[in-house]
Amino acid sequence: MASLVKKIISTTKAPALGPYSQAVLVDRTMYIAGQIGLEPSTGQLVTGGAKEEAKQALKNMGEILKAAGCDYGNVVKTTVLMADMKDYNDINDVYKQFFKANFPARAAYQVAALPKGARVEIEAIAIQGPLQDASA
Numbered sequence: 001m002a003s004l005v006k007k008i009i010s011t012t013k014a015p016a017l018g019p020y021s022q023a024v025l026v027d028r029t030m031y032i033a034g035q036i037g038l039e040p041s042t043g044q045l046v047t048g049g050a051k052e053e054a055k056q057a058l059k060n061m062g063e064i065l066k067a068a069g070c071d072y073g074n075v076v077k078t079t080v081l082m083a084d085m086k087d088y089n090d091i092n093d094v095y096k097q098f099f100k101a102n103f104p105a106r107a108a109y110q111v112a113a114l115p116k117g118a119r120v121e122i123e124a125i126a127i128q129g130p131l132q133d134a135s136a
Helices: 050-067 085-098
Strands: 006-009 023-026 029-036 075-082 105-110 120-127
Touching: 029 050, 050 085, 050 120, 075 085, 085 105
Parallel strands: 075 105
Antiparallel strands: 006 023, 023 029, 029 120, 075 120
């Protein structure tokens, strides 16, 4: 059996809080670690609540995607973790600014707590390289 190549993807334009990779690429599948709304220049959470945190988290994800030669169109699955399910609609409003059509599959959960007191964290799975949309 041929071995697959595992490549670590990283960028200084998206902060990481611990001993983990920002993303791991195996063959063409990229697993992107959960992103919270950290401002890359300060390492602090952006102000403004869940909506602004979601926007920054997705910007950070975009930088990781870019580091792997991808964009939001390469994302096939996301998981959204939120501190309060009441933020669901606000997060959706932001989410639709980044994922505009042929949305990725998604799960969304309320959790007890997130790092640094964040209101939202978003992780993703993407496929590197060209993807062709086909109707089901």
